[in-house]
Amino acid sequence: MSVEVSISSGDEFAKIRARAADVVVIGRIIARILETQAQKSFLEQRLGDFVWPERYPNQEDPFVNIAAVVNWTQNGGQIQPRFFDRRPALMGTGGLVGSISGRAKGKLVEVGSALPYAANHQWGLASSQPVGMTAKKTIAKFIGEEPDGSGGWRKKKNPGPRQKEQRDKYWFKLAPVLGMTELTTDTVQRPFLGITPQNEDEMRESIEDYVVTGDE
16 A cells, blocks of 8 residues: 655654654554454454454354353353353353453553463463353252262153243253363463454555554
8 A cells, every 4th residue: 555645844744754763653553453453353353364253163052052061050150041052152240251352562562461361362272261160050959960979970750841941951961060070171272362454554644644644
């Protein structure tokens, strides 16, 4: 993209030259664009040409987001309807997208998330999470199981209609969790940080506009 600038004075040229060398402001522009793009990727479920796979892409119906169930119930939460939807991925609580921030410091531009599990999703790394008794009790109740008195679980004698329906549908997906102390998940790669052709163009145009006009 070409840019044409008409300069009427040496003072105006000096200002343009100073803005072109202002790495702090240019860094802020780049950080803002990359931060916005990262947040936008959660809504679009893609980063550039990389379309995010759905949750547990190889899991057959009926679908259940097992890792989300364990994580949520581990902290005392109840099983939510969203745990049975394949999309949108990484949008369960909004914690990850909300954690993304960018900054410019000198010649360095940083954009990312401080959450410990962010890299697992960015790169597709295996992750592990504990399965405590709080989670097990909630999951057991959901699928109509109860303690058998010897540290294990058994089918509840008189499950309600809703429990029976949930048991018939999800028992074979969730019952194995009751025997675990840790759940390991092969996290699917869903990158949200990166430079795409689209934001390259946006960065170039925004920087050119700042250099010419001074509008950040």
